Amino acid sequence: MAHRLLTHFKRFGAISALLLGAIPGHAEASGKDKGILMVHYGTTNDDMRARSLEAINADVKSAFPTYEFIEAYTSPAVITALEKKGLSYPTLTEALMTLRGKGITDVVVQSTMLMNGGQTDFVNRECERMRVFYNEMNVGRPLLYTIEDSRFLANALSRKYAGKASGRHDAVVFVGHGGDNPGTAIYSQLGNMLSETQGNFFVSTIEGYPGIDNLTTALKHSKAKNVTLVPLLIVGGNHIRKDIEGIWRERLEKEGFHVDTETTSLGELPEIRQWIVKKIASSGD
Numbered sequence: 001m002a003h004r005l006l007t008h009f010k011r012f013g014a015i016s017a018l019l020l021g022a023i024p025g026h027a028e029a030s031g032k033d034k035g036i037l038m039v040h041y042g043t044t045n046d047d048m049r050a051r052s053l054e055a056i057n058a059d060v061k062s063a064f065p066t067y068e069f070i071e072a073y074t075s076p077a078v079i080t081a082l083e084k085k086g087l088s089y090p091t092l093t094e095a096l097m098t099l100r101g102k103g104i105t106d107v108v109v110q111s112t113m114l115m116n117g118g119q120t121d122f123v124n125r126e127c128e129r130m131r132v133f134y135n136e137m138n139v140g141r142p143l144l145y146t147i148e149d150s151r152f153l154a155n156a157l158s159r160k161y162a163g164k165a166s167g168r169h170d171a172v173v174f175v176g177h178g179g180d181n182p183g184t185a186i187y188s189q190l191g192n193m194l195s196e197t198q199g200n201f202f203v204s205t206i207e208g209y210p211g212i213d214n215l216t217t218a219l220k221h222s223k224a225k226n227v228t229l230v231p232l233l234i235v236g237g238n239h240i241r242k243d244i245e246g247i248w249r250e251r252l253e254k255e256g257f258h259v260d261t262e263t264t265s266l267g268e269l270p271e272i273r274q275w276i277v278k279k280i281a282s283s284g285d
Helices: 002-021 046-051 053-063 076-084 092-101 118-133 147-165 182-197 212-222 238-254 270-281
Strands: 034-040 068-073 106-111 136-139 170-178 201-207 226-231 258-261
Touching: 034 053, 034 092, 046 053, 053 068, 053 270, 068 076, 068 092, 092 106, 092 118, 106 118, 106 270, 118 136, 147 170, 147 182, 147 201, 147 226, 147 270, 170 182, 170 212, 170 238, 182 201, 201 212, 201 238, 212 238, 226 238, 238 258
Parallel strands: 034 068, 034 106, 106 136, 170 201, 170 226, 226 258
Antiparallel strands: none
């Protein structure tokens, strides 16, 4: 309890200081007037963070060298866990105030959330609340928003994993997080598009529809014997280790399938990272 109170106190003090920085005359000028804020859910896995989130950040910074760059995490649990490891990551509000304190007047906010849901709702609410501090604020859409987005990702994944589904009895399953909000319907859209590129591609989710029961039925109907599980996640971590390599693999093996797993997350793929860069470039269109 004492640790949580101290953490909240420190954050309140930091935000107060940043608010002063947003006032003309108090700004720590960066020499730039435009900024980019990358918003990630976050991860406590150092290796996965370096291979995905930090790689995304590096590509964005390289593509927009004249913009002030900052990142934020939306998961309080991840932020707290990293603080205990001596690593500090700002919240969305703190990041926006830091940019304003550096004299940034125009900002692009882009999250790495795959689809609309609770996390994107939170980002939109916080940005709307902070919009008053900026001349212009463009909040990018989630990565899977349009039909073209789903088609791009389906084609990119098909190119990457076609070799894993080349045999008559081979299947590739892309495993997403899922949820109970309307935005998760896009998983089914993506699954249909993937099956158009290669008939033995499937999409399933850890939470929500289509779940592992739906997947098991579909795999049996397809006559698949060899299954490769691939994370449909921007960053890996516990969902890969506990769910995909653990619960899902064990369940499918009990159903009689030979199962292999991939650990490469979407954020590790250069083509996906450049897709995010293009999203930022078109923000506000």
